[in-house]
Amino acid sequence: MVNQQALATTAQPLSKDAEFESLVLRYQNSVYNIALRMSGNPDEAQDLAQEAFVRAYRSFDSYRRGTSFDKWLYRIVTNLYIDEVRRRKRNPYVESLDERITMSGGGEVDREIADLSHSPETVYDREHLDMCIQSALAQIPPEFRMAVILCDIEGFSYEEIAQIMGTSIGTVRSRIHRGRRGLRERIAPCFPARSGEVRPT
Amino acid sequence: MTCNMTQRLISAYVDRELSEDERARVRQHLALCAECMAVYEMTLEVKTALGSMAPSPCPECLWECVRDQIAMLPFQAEPERSSRLSPLRAVWSFARLVVPAAIAGTIVAIPLVHMIFGVSVFGPAGPRQQPLASSTPPRLVITTPASEESSSTRYQPAGGAAPGRTASMLSSSSLLGLDTAINHSEKSDRNASSPHEQLNLLLRRMQDSSFTYTWIGGSTHE
Secondary structure (H helix, E strand, O other), rough: OHHHHHHHHHHHHHHHHHHHHHHHHHHHHHHHHHHHHHOOHHHHHHHHHHHHHHHHHHHHOOOOOOOOHHHHHHHHHHHHHHHHHHHHHHOOOOOOOOEEEEOOOOEEOOOOOOHOOOOOOOOOHHHHHHHHHHHHHHHOOHHHHHHHHHHHHHHHHHHHHHHHHOOOHHHHHHHHHHHHHHHHHHHHHHHOOOOOOOOOO | OOHHHHHHHHHHHHHHOOOOHHHHHHHHHHHHHHHHHHHHHHHHHHHHHOOHHHHHOOOOHHHHHHHHHOOOOOOOOOHHHHOOOHHHHHHHHHHHHHHHHHHHHHHHHHHHHHHOOOOHHHHHHHHHHOOHHHHHHHHHHOEEEOOOOOOEEEEOOOOOOHHHHHHHHHHHHHHOOOOOOEEOOOOOOOOOOOHHHHHHHHHHHHHOOOOOEEEOOEEOOO
């Protein structure tokens, strides 16, 4: 991981815009990656990352120099995404998976959905396992998902996650426990050797 | 420790976020319970799988898109200009505040100074020569009888106040707006009281200095 303290020290003599640009270039990959794991969709992830950086710029004056920029930034991403999920819950867009897709040039095609749990010859392929995990992540609540992503992908401690998500360490522990339990149940089929061993408790 | 309690702590156990005591109890239970051990192994596998997910490269245009959006923010144009022209902008912003305030203050202060202190701001040297004349309100009525070579001038309020009280009323008359008349009489007032005499003296001086007095907006010169 990047040393944020060192960045904050080196970035101080720069102007606001130059400092912000250097921070964006440094963190854009991890912000985009978190956004992608949260949303599961590259376009949505890009929109989310862009919006997070624009918001970060607008409140950049309130960012205390010398503190961890990435935590501050991830907090913006977290709040942004969870707000977006809540907004969608209020105005849900429901689409039937059985419906045929209407093409822009006219005509219709059947929707093809990958069956990730019944292809043992490919399940150990890295790409397919990632898809399996991504699919499982999308099925757990966003607060649990974010806690698990920050812990397992970004490597933050519970205390740091509590700071990012604005909750107590106990809440973080509970969210990670419940998030991983949900993931275990959904990812287990991707590991055929273990699928019969773990049952929901 | 029960299986339920152990499985609740397994995630924190995997993440090394338990106290030494809790950690020891979970470890003891796992050594004896195959089911909880399977949960532990699966949890570890999930954590490892998440941590080893291939990072997706960030789109190259991300920063460009962010920069374009930032440039469209309404307050963005200001900092660049201010950094380039900061001394000029500082002078301009100072002047923009101070000049209208100074003009407004002057407009308000002139009548106030005139009313309270009796000092006329405009007009040629009126106040310096004759404070009494300058304190005379615009409604002052000057009556000049036929004879010009009078040696005495009576100065009394139109309300008919006693001569002895004239001097004290003069100062207040400018504030109260009382009609005041100057009677330019041929007769000298031999029985005048001391303040009255002083007043006559002042008025005589005023007459000697070509009888000039002023008020805001113009002057009268006889």
